[in-house]
Amino acid sequence: MLPRKLEELWDEMEKIREITLGAAKGLSEADFARQVDGEWSVAEILEHLIIAETGTSKVIRKCLKDNAGKLPPYPADDSVLTVRPLLIPPGKAGKAPEAAIPTGGIGKEELLGRAAECRKQMRVSLEMLAGADPRGVEFPHILFGNLNLYEWPCILVLGHERQHHPQIEALVRKIKG
Numbered sequence: 001m002l003p004r005k006l007e008e009l010w011d012e013m014e015k016i017r018e019i020t021l022g023a024a025k026g027l028s029e030a031d032f033a034r035q036v037d038g039e040w041s042v043a044e045i046l047e048h049l050i051i052a053e054t055g056t057s058k059v060i061r062k063c064l065k066d067n068a069g070k071l072p073p074y075p076a077d078d079s080v081l082t083v084r085p086l087l088i089p090p091g092k093a094g095k096a097p098e099a100a101i102p103t104g105g106i107g108k109e110e111l112l113g114r115a116a117e118c119r120k121q122m123r124v125s126l127e128m129l130a131g132a133d134p135r136g137v138e139f140p141h142i143l144f145g146n147l148n149l150y151e152w153p154c155i156l157v158l159g160h161e162r163q164h165h166p167q168i169e170a171l172v173r174k175i176k177g
Helices: 005-025 029-033 042-066 107-129 150-177
Strands: 136-139 144-146
Touching: 005 042, 005 107, 005 150, 029 042, 029 107, 042 107, 042 136, 042 150, 107 150, 136 150, 144 150
Parallel strands: none
Antiparallel strands: 136 144
């Protein structure tokens, strides 16, 4: 079991993913991959979210490995874990960084499988994070600057996926006409 704040984060991530996948599952393979008005398809949005989540999981693991034995323990009162205001608010950052742009062409079942696998890996990363104070190390994000290991999943997994929901919902409405 995760500490309270990490468990709350996990629960929210799972609720948001359920909404994302619910929209995707209701689409045929062709509609899942269909672009409308030059926007990313639902498949490309999901691929983009998977890229961001996989990257976040890797950042957590790399930072924990690089700082093994140097970080203070996870705080007994984890209410101290918060997300600092960002210089660039999410959603106002413009285009996705090059590394997070989807390549497209991945089938629905494969993407759903990748989404499930990256979520399993994120759970493992959060379990690893429960052994150290996430504020004890920061890693730079190309758009948002230095983020600590609690902020990374809060912003780049949970918040990021929430930001794409209106885009997904609008796209599904256009597809279903």
